[in-house]
Amino acid sequence: MLKIPFAKVSCKGNEFDYLKEVIESGWLTTAGKAQKFEELFAQKVGATYACAVNSCTAALHLGIEALGVKDGDKVFVPSMTFTASAEVVRYLGADPVFLDVEYGTSLLTPAILEAAIKKYPEVKYLVVVHFGGQSAEMTNDNQTGILDVCRKHGIKILEDAAHAFPASVKGQMVGSMGDITCFSFYANKTITTGEGGMLTTNDEALYKRVKVMRLHGINRDVWDRFTSDKPSWEYDVVAPGYKYNMPDVNAAIGLAQLEQAEIFREGRMAVAQYYYDHLADCDWLDLPVLKVAMSEHAWHLFPLVLNAQSRVSRNRFIELMAEAGIGTSVHYKPLFHMTYYKETYQLRAEDFPNAERTWQGTVSLPIFPGLSEEELDYIVKTIMRIQSSDE
Numbered sequence: 171m172l173k174i175p176f177a178k179v180s181c182k183g184n185e186f187d188y189l190k191e192v193i194e195s196g197w198l199t200t201a202g203k204a205q206k207f208e209e210l211f212a213q214k215v216g217a218t219y220a221c222a223v224n225s226c227t228a229a230l231h232l233g234i235e236a237l238g239v240k241d242g243d244k245v246f247v248p249s250m251t252f253t254a255s256a257e258v259v260r261y262l263g264a265d266p267v268f269l270d271v272e273y274g275t276s277l278l279t280p281a282i283l284e285a286a287i288k289k290y291p292e293v294k295y296l297v298v299v300h301f302g303g304q305s306a307e308m309t310n311d312n313q314t315g316i317l318d319v320c321r322k323h324g325i326k327i328l329e330d331a332a333h334a335f336p337a338s339v340k341g342q343m344v345g346s347m348g349d350i351t352c353f354s355f356y357a358n359k360t361i362t363t364g365e366g367g368m369l370t371t372n373d374e375a376l377y378k379r380v381k382v383m384r385l386h387g388i389n390r391d392v393w394d395r396f397t398s399d400k401p402s403w404e405y406d407v408v409a410p411g412y413k414y415n416m417p418d419v420n421a422a423i424g425l426a427q428l429e430q431a432e433i434f435r436e437g438r439m440a441v442a443q444y445y446y447d448h449l450a451d452c453d454w455l456d457l458p459v460l461k462v463a464m465s466e467h468a469w470h471l472f473p474l475v476l477n478a479q480s481r482v483s484r485n486r487f488i489e490l491m492a493e494a495g496i497g498t499s500v501h502y503k504p505l506f507h508m509t510y511y512k513e514t515y516q517l518r519a520e521d522f523p524n525a526e527r528t529w530q531g532t533v534s535l536p537i538f539p540g541l542s543e544e545e546l547d548y549i550v551k552t553i554m555r556i557q558s559s560d561e
């Protein structure tokens with residue numbers, strides 16, 4: 171029996187060398203490596219500004235604060251996402267207005283958004299999630315993409331791209347399109363810093379606000395305070411900010427991971443292609459629907475849906491895969507099933523039919539660079555065996 175984890179980090183580049191440099195420098199928190207990481211990341215996604223932070227959740231919090239969301243505001247949030255996309259709305263005393271997603275992609279679509287705007291014309295903010303590594307339809311040839319709809323209605327956009335680096339749609343990189351985009355470098359993400367995140371924007375005013383709020387609302391950053399001729403104690407506090415800066419220890423790993431981002435993406439894409447090629451004829455499962463080119467997808471996840479024709483339930487399927495030594499996961503139990511959101515906003519599954527249908531059968535298969543042909547063959551054969559036996 172093989173043992174295949176759901177996710178596996180690869181640190182075979184310059185991670186140790188860059189970390190050694192940081193440790194030998196005697197300065198472990200935010201400094202040159204974080205600055206360099208920001209510079210190169212901004213370049214890679216084609217954004218004017220990038221701010222390195224200690225998680226994507228921190229980036230989302232800073233982003234939504236900079237966009238001006240405040241107590242009593244309402245913010246559209248897809249229901250098929252991780253809690254971080256919605257919790258940051260609550261941090262500011264605002265309320266999420268949960269939306270259904272498209273079946274097959276788990277993405278928010280321009281049509282779902284248009285319908286929601288008709289129903290809730292007072293909502294002026296949107297969190298959009300680039301689910302699994304595939305960009306939502308931000309732009310299209312008819313100028314009716316999510317960005318166009320938002321512009322038409324004066325809605326500001328926070329992009330949750332925790333899954334989507336590097337990703338693009340029609341040649342435009344995620345991170346260069348909306349008002350603010352937030353990325354995650356958590357341990358299982360497409361590139362990692364252990365814990366970490368990045369916020370990108372093309373808007374100077376938003377960038378300045380994020381930079382100040384990232385470090386206590388202080389008008390000078392740490393590095394500047396300890397390297398410039400001006401005494402380090404000479405600073406002002408202009409707002410009650412947060413403590414969200416990324417230490418150089420993490421940035422060093424991030425720089426090395428960034429260098430390998432395309433190799434990693436190609437490795438994950440090969441895994442996705444294998445699954446498409448070998449699971450295409452299974453009428454008891456629905457494969458993830460592709461709306462962008464294979465090469466524009468970051469392939470963070472490969473979520474299947476076991477449909478009504480499946481002989482086993484999703485939960486039993488996961489148990490049987492685990493018994494065969496194969497790690498899987500579920501993305502996601504929708505937020506309308508989570509006690510806090512369900513009770514606070516009296517949410518009902520029937521108001522989110524696509525998310526609910528997805529949740530009933532969804533299971534994510536292992537996807538990481540370096541999964542061997544032998545391992546992939548084992549995964550596919552195990553799936554076939556589970557489905558054909560009477561367990």
Ligand SMILES: Cc1ncc(COP(=O)(O)O)c(C=O)c1O
Binds near residue numbers: 354366367
């Ligand atoms: C869609 C989504 N948004 C936000 C986050 C939060 O990322 P982090 O753990 O870096 O705060 C995650 C983490 O898994 C996520 O999946």
